[in-house]
Amino acid sequence: MYLGVLKKFENQMSMEEENQNNFKENILMVTMKDLLECGVHFGHQTRRWNPKTKKFIFGVRKNIHIIDLQKTLRYFRYTYNIVRDASAQGKSIMFVGTKKQANETLKEFAESIQVPYVNYRWLGGMLTNFSTIRKSVRKLEIIEEMENSGQIDLLTKKEKLMILRKKEKLDKYLGGVRHMKKIPDMIFVIDVAKEKIAVAEARKLHIPIVAPLDTNCDPDLVDYPIPGNDDAIRSIRLFCKEMSEAILEGRELMQEEIVHADENSEEIEYVSNEEKEEMLAEIQKEITQGAE
Structure with missing residues (x-):
């Protein structure tokens, strides 16, 4: 089942990559240098790995799995565009990351782009029992x-x-x-192994999940x-930064579409008013002629 899903995902990536215009300009896109400097390639100790991640592993160094950054870069670019396009369609995206290394960084980026987030503790039912929340x-x-009214005093x-x-x-x-x-229409999760409840709720409601995939994850x-x-804090920061930029870029695209649609509607409205004026003039002329 996993191989089938992964194959389908990779086919989607291949189709997406045929149209390079859908990607950010290379100067703005995350680079191999960024990935190396942020330590994105360091996985977990070999004894803690999930065998399903074998496809993404480049090798082993001092009992630590090393992630294949060529694949990381490819998946990064594809997923960036998925998030960007979702944002451009007006879809909401939630950030989730409660562990110590992630919570402050995740909050910083989520608040900077005004998206909902959970960075302290995931309460059961946050998605599946949203009315109670x-x-x-x-x-x-x-x-x-x-407090504001002074009633509390x-x-x-x-x-x-x-x-x-x-x-x-x-x-x-x-x-x-x-x-x-x-x-939300989509959630971005830091550490799916830790955020098991959030992931389970999202999957139950068929909410797409975007996440870094470490070597201990499923x-x-x-x-x-x-x-x-x-x-790693720097790696987490890079993921949050790129997903935030994808959302912002999507909003810009949506705004451009709205402006374009408004311009078209204004043009149609102008023509329509002109036709109405002509018809009104004709009616007035007919009335005048009838009176004569």
Whole structure:
């Protein structure tokens, strides 16, 4: 099953690569030098590998699997365009990464492009029971409204302290998804082995998953994998940066389409008004002639 899925994915990549105009300009695209400098090629110890990642492994050095960066580069470019095109279609993309090496970097990039994110802890049902999550977000908003209106100052010290602690906890868990009105159309995950619950929920709801694929991960769980180190801070930063840029580029393309559509609609509207004026003039002429 895995080989069939992977073969299909690679065929899609080959078709995509036939049209080089769909890629970012080479000067802006991630390079082999970037991958090497960020340590993307370092996998896990050989004893911790997932045999399904064999296809992406170049070799072994000091009991560490070395990832084939030629394949990483190829998958990176293809996946970049998948994310870009999803963004251009107005699809929402969520960032997920809760481990220590990833949480601050992931939050930084997610907030910079204003996408929902989870960087502290994934709450069960974040996707599959989204209505309950929205209720919890509403509680956070109500507490903030109480603060802003001064209503919270009418409570006893103990009550106020309890509510503020509740607010702090809700913000820590849900701050990154408070503006998310519906489940995302795609999720970008750092470390699918760690974020098992998030991955399981996304797969249950058929939400595509984009993720770095380290040598201890299961490729079957990822729709759009990028073979690479998902533990090193610099590597994580590179993945977050590229996915953020893909989303931004997609938004620019969508905006261009909107402007183009508006220009066309304005032109059609102008012609339509002109026709209406001509028809109105003809009607007035007919009325005048009839009166004579």
